[in-house]
Amino acid sequence: MSITLKSYKPGQSGHVKSITANGLAPKLVEMGIYEGQLLKVLYRAPLGDPIAVDVGGYVLSLRLDEAALVQMENEKL
């Protein structure tokens, strides 16, 4: 079981390994989240969800449910 973006804390970054096949997958890719992309969690909403992620120079907010679809390389930079 690899780690997902959901477990990343603000300030941590890592590369995308794969996207779990799901109706949402094409949307995630279109927003720039695809294999090899560097992601950095910037901050969380006051209640811990959603999170704001830097995706190669722009900020994307996504829910933890959605972050759980993003499989990450086994690293937390």
Next chain:
Amino acid sequence: MELKRIALIGNPNTGKSSIFNHLTGLNQHVGNFPGVTVDKKSGTAQLPSGRKIEVLDLPGTYSIFPRSKDERIVIDVLRDAKNANHPDAVVVIADASNLKRNLLLFTQVYDLQLPLILVLTMQDVAEKKKAELNIAALQKQFENVQMLYVNGRTGEGIDALRIEMDSIQPHTSREKFVDSSVENLLADKSAQAVDAQKRFAEIRKLLLIIQHKKGSNSQNTTSEKLDSLLVHPIFGYVIFIGILLFIFQVIFSIASYPMQWIDGTFLQLSQWTKGLMPAGVFTDLVAEGIIPGIGGVVVFVPQIALLFFFLAVLEETGYMSRVVFIMDKLVRPFGLNGKSVVPLMSSVACAIPGIMAARTISSWKDRIITIMVAPLMSCSARIPVFTLLIALVIPNEQVLGFFNLQGLVLFMLYALGLVSALLVAAVMKFLLRSTDKGFLLLEVPSYQLPRWRHIFITIWEKVRIFIFDAGKVIVAISILLWALASYGPTERMNNAVQKVELAQAENHLSQEEYEKQVNAVKLENSYIGIMGKAIEPAIAPLGFDWKIGISLITSFAAREVFVGSMATIYSVNEDFEEDNSLMKRLKEEKHADTGQPVYTLASGMSLMVFYVYAMQCMATLAIVKRETKSWKWPIIQVIYMGILAYLAALLTFNILS
């Protein structure tokens, strides 16, 4: 090439609307795409050669493949040459500071083989991020595509864009950037993900050639500092509520000045007309029906303009997406979505654009719930009702040092609408069954200063819709009301007037008193009086009399008609020469049987609470029907809101009296 129509397409937040505004100025209109309910924004642009072409502003999107109903229209219009809105050429607007993601959409459109211009925006931001772009190298990679920089904020580059639009040429088919069939991709979602990945891989290679990064990709630190405050667990919400409170206080305090002026001007105009034209039915129609009716529309313009001004500033600065961010988790238990917050906030101006804005919510259930509760948010049409009644029954005092009591009551009415919307949404979440899950995935743009020209055009568009769309209904109903209040069953009218004449003979009433009584019984026995009296027993427990009953009936057309109705009802009953404002007239109004004032704290608050809940807007119902494609939802809406209104007003009246 004889170019007739050109379409603008781009990601959200690229400055596409600014460029559209620069190209078309105020020469634009909002219509509909056939078959779907997405707003079609188009306008006319003048080209250097003197030709005029239609510019179509397609909804902002990240991809040509639809993820929501809002985005479906893009592929339909671009792909099908037989589509009534199919453009002859396309201008893709791309954010140069975020080129990789923006080029995805560009390469998709490129592969559709349409004549193309690529406009790059946000050059200043890209430079701040130290990403230098070699535009000539980029142009080499794509056949037959003109590329140029445009600054949406200053309009720099717009003239160059016009020249390019003038000289755009048809072309032989290009070699595709990524060889895939749009038809196959439309049918297969997972293939779309694969296609997008392929495109990104190619774009990455391309960017290595055309983009030179100088130093690290540093984030906008001002944005970061602001975000640490604006999405803060405590300050984030405090600031959000503070901003809302500020907006309502400003609207209430500033708008009243132009409104008083407009009120007075139309009253004078009425009197002037009466004095100038020969006495008769036609003069009465103009002076007592049409002029007060138009005045009743124009008087709300200052408030609506102010409201849309603030909403546009929040949207423009990028604050709105922070609102979605901090509210998402909070509103989810109520069956709503962070994206519901913007439609609901827009409903504070008017439920119609609010309900239409709910289209961006991709989950059917979240969307239906948002639509169903949106009219509970206090819209601007309620403002005149609230303004009038607050001024009538709430003293103009300071409380807790600096709060204006009237402003505070207005804020509480808005809060009541909001809380009720959330509670109803929670109940609906429980009642509605659905399997699809919504998603958020929202770009959080950097903060930026608002583009005033853009805001001005937004306000103008909204005010124009109000004056000409809602205005027609209001004026028509004002005239209808005047007629219904001036005429009644002849025999009944004559009998009533005769009774007053007999009374005069016995009691020797003064001429003035006699005329007042004649007018009073005439109104009471007019068609409208009969209607109002018929529903009086049902609304008496709420503290309302039959005159309020009349206004409740007419308000079903639109809430703001309430004030116009009151003005018409009382101005018919009042001698115009005496210059009595509606306010003064209402304050003097007494119950015929008890002699107690009609407008007390209890009845005034009861009436305001009734207006918080009741679904009194035909236009909103029509929109709900159009958006949900069924009469089921608007009918449910009328019934549930009506029941809530009656019970809440009953409760309020009994607690306060």
